[in-house]
Amino acid sequence: MTAIFLNGGGDSPETARIDRAFVAALADGPVLYWPHARPTETYAACRAWFGELMAGYGVTRIEMDARPRSLAGYGGVYLGGGDTYRLLAAVRTSGLDHLLVDAVRGGLPVFGGSAGAIVLGADISTWVPAGESGDAVRGLDLLGEYSVWAEYEARNAEAARDWCAKRGSPVIALGCAAGVIVRGDAMYACGTEPVLRIDAGGAVAFADGERIA
Numbered sequence: 459m460t461a462i463f464l465n466g467g468g469d470s471p472e473t474a475r476i477d478r479a480f481v482a483a484l485a486d487g488p489v490l491y492w493p494h495a496r497p498t499e500t501y502a503a504c505r506a507w508f509g510e511l512m513a514g515y516g517v518t519r520i521e522m523d524a525r526p527r528s529l530a531g532y533g534g535v536y537l538g539g540g541d542t543y544r545l546l547a548a549v550r551t552s553g554l555d556h557l558l559v560d561a562v563r564g565g566l567p568v569f570g571g572s573a574g575a576i577v578l579g580a581d582i583s584t585w586v587p588a589g590e591s592g593d594a595v596r597g598l599d600l601l602g603e604y605s606v607w608a609e610y611e612a613r614n615a616e617a618a619r620d621w622c623a624k625r626g627s628p629v630i631a632l633g634c635a636a637g638v639i640v641r642g643d644a645m646y647a648c649g650t651e652p653v654l655r656i657d658a659g660g661a662v663a664f665a666d667g668e669r670i671a
Contacts, residue, residue, distance in 0.1 A: 459565050462600060462640035465649070466632030467539050467572030467609045470511055475666065476569075476637030476648045480534065481515040483567040487533035488519035490526065494548035495540030495573040504538060525552045529560075534567035537574025539608070542585040545573045546597065555598055562600050572608040575632065579605040581625060584618075594625065601640065602671065607631040610654065615661065623658035630670070631656050638670065645670040 463480040465473045489512065493504035501522070509520060519533070529535065535558065537545065549555045562568055570578045576585050582597045584607040597605070607618055610631035622629055630638060635651035647653040647664040654661045655670055664670050 459642045460562055460600075460640055461565055461567040462562060462578060462638075463567065463569040463648075464575035464578065464606060464630070464632060464638040464640075465569075465571050466575070466634050466636045466651075468634030470514070472635035472650070473571075473637065475650065476639070477511065478515065479637075479639055479648060480536075480567060480569045481512070481517055484517070484533040485566065487531050488521045489517060490529065490532045490535045491520050491522050491538070492536065492545075492548075492554070492574075493522070493538045493540070494524065495538055495542065495545035508536070508538070524548075526554065526557065529557050529566060532566065534569065535561065536569040537571065537577060539572030539574060542573040542576045542582050543595070546577050546582055546595070549577060549598070558598060559600065568600075570606075575606045575608055575638075579630070580627060581605045583625075584608075584621060584629060601630070601645075603627055604630045604645075604671075607656070609634060610636075615656075618656045619658060619660065622656055626658075628655060628657040630654070631661070 465476045578600045579597045580599045582595045607629045631654035633651045636653045637648040639646045639648045652663040
């Protein structure tokens with residue numbers, strides 16, 4: 459059964475509920491941590507951060523294979539935040555995209571944090587770097603019809619509605635303390651901040667534990 463975990467990009471106190479849910483779902487084996495949304499020179503610091511985060515939940519087996527040939531044997535996959543376009547390019551060129559699709563269908567727990575969450579959705583152009591265009595770019599499309607708007611704030615409301623109207627598809631908007639759990643065909647809010655489902659008509663808020671779709 460599908461087991462996908464998303465957060466909006468907060469610090470560990472804000473993401474504790476979704477982090478715990480991911481850890482509880484892990485299968486036997488190390489966690490594959492992917493920091494490739496960030497520049498290579500930051501990987502050591504990213505690894506230290508992730509190691510500390512996971513150690514707090516008793517998880518100590520972590521690997522950082524940039525080009526895994528298979529996800530068999532891993533207990534879960536964690537896609538970290540940063541530059542969404544950088545991450546998607548790395549996922550595509552490494553072949554991880556195909557591995558992830560098959561792994562998700564097979565029930566391997568997959569976590570997407572901020573950029574990682576966006577990449578798992580239908581269209582990653584919800585994240586637009588300053589000075590760049592917002593042309594549609596297909597994500598891994600593992601969330602049904604939904605795209606993800608990470609690090610969402612109230613000031614983004616109009617832009618998010620406009621995006622949905624232009625694309626003709628809905629968005630799951632995640633603030634820094636908001637998360638989503640996808641189990642099978644069902645999607646639930648998880649976190650201390652509501653999850654918003656936004657389309658061209660407006661937004662609906664879902665509190666922790668409520669079913670979104």
